[in-house]
Amino acid sequence: MNAANDARVLAWHPDYQPYFEQFNKAWITSNYTLEPIDRAVLEHPQEHILAHGGEIIFVALGNEIAGTVAYKQVDDNTVEMTKMAVDNAFQGRKLGWLLATSIMERAALAGYTRMILYSNTKQAAAVAMYRKLGFAEMELESGGYERCNIKMGIDLPAHPLAPLARELRQTVAQTAEKLLRFSEQEAGARPAPGKWSRKEILGHLIDSATNNYPRFIRAQHSEYSELPGYNQDFWVEARQYQHEPWPALVQLWKALNLHIAGLLPLIPAAALGHICVIGPGAPVTLQYVAEDYLRHIHHHLNQIFPVHANY
Missing domain, CATH: 1.20.120.450 (dinb family like domain)
Structure with a gap:
């Protein structure tokens, strides 16, 4: 299957919430400890993301939901890319790239001019992808997720309107x-x-x-x-x-x-x-x-x- 040709990006629907929760809990628990903020966001994304100017999208291959990512509002100009996860059955098909570029485009269309993200250098492939997308390392402040040891950011191309x-x-x-x-x-x-x-x-x-x-x-x-x-x-x-x-x-x-x-x-x-x-x-x-x-x-x-x- 050619992921580039067969993948579809889907907007949020409440019926997709279990995938958002399942995919993210799976990858977090396989590498790190699930933190209280993870549970709150994953179990109640409408309250913690969508209600505050954020967005959640999904990628589907055929009739199967394969991955998800979100952005949440930081301030009037900045959003954070967060909660990217691809189901293990669909790894290796460059769906992470599709999710990242799609959520960046949607944030830019919504009028945001800056996107940040938090990751861990143990996720070498993900960090390398972010660098290829144009993200650059920033100073990491304290008080965030315990598992994160790197912060990156990028200016989003602004549409004139x-x-x-x-x-x-x-x-x-x-x-x-x-x-x-x-x-x-x-x-x-x-x-x-x-x-x-x-x-x-x-x-x-x-x-x-x-x-x-x-x-x-x-x-x-x-x-x-x-x-x-x-x-x-x-x-x-x-x-x-x-x-x-x-x-x-x-x-x-x-x-x-x-x-x-x-x-x-x-x-x-x-x-x-x-x-x-x-x-x-x-x-x-x-x-x-x-x-x-x-x-x-x-x-x-x-x-x-x-x-x-x-x-």
Whole structure:
């Protein structure tokens, strides 16, 4: 079997947790002592990794899960590659390399710019692989895993829109809960005749998301694109956001923007210079469209949350 051709990288699913636990406990106990932190992370990865900005992936050969690796967040810019393990039945097929490169790519797409890892020089093959990947040895601080005697790090190649995507995710995460604090009456109140209510402002941001998503896709196809604009007042009135339940609008806005945040780092860097003409507007680059999309969100969120108010 050619691992390079037959291997599939799989995203986290709760059904895969037993493999994450089994593979890692097997290799740790065969070489070292299983530490309390190992048990906590392996038995409850959703709590210790996924809930704090981390990710876990798996590699499968055919219908069999063969290996796993994760990254967990260290700070806003740095993640730690951790808990890499390949089942004994699939050793020697370069699955470790596939897992490492895949988790590095995913961390970069998530907007992280630095990855570290901890290992032991007894794992000579693994340390050699990390060096080939570009990891360099760093000063090892005390207080970590007892079995680790080497720390390594690497700068991750940043996609130009990765920080933007990350800021969009953070904006959504920080704002959605605050939006839900408004009652239906507060969300539907208009500040003055002819002015949008909070429901209508958020409805406009929903319209903005549904119009900009296809722009981000279509503008990748050619170096010059003419894309339709839209009449924002007509859209808001046509959809009658004023009569929609507030929680439903918040959840829709959140889902659409998380979808867009996942798309932005996937746009090829070479396409960011493509020229877009939107409606009667002046020509701008695709990168400008993406950056202006987030500026537009912040502008209208400032209308929903006046700066003098305490939410």
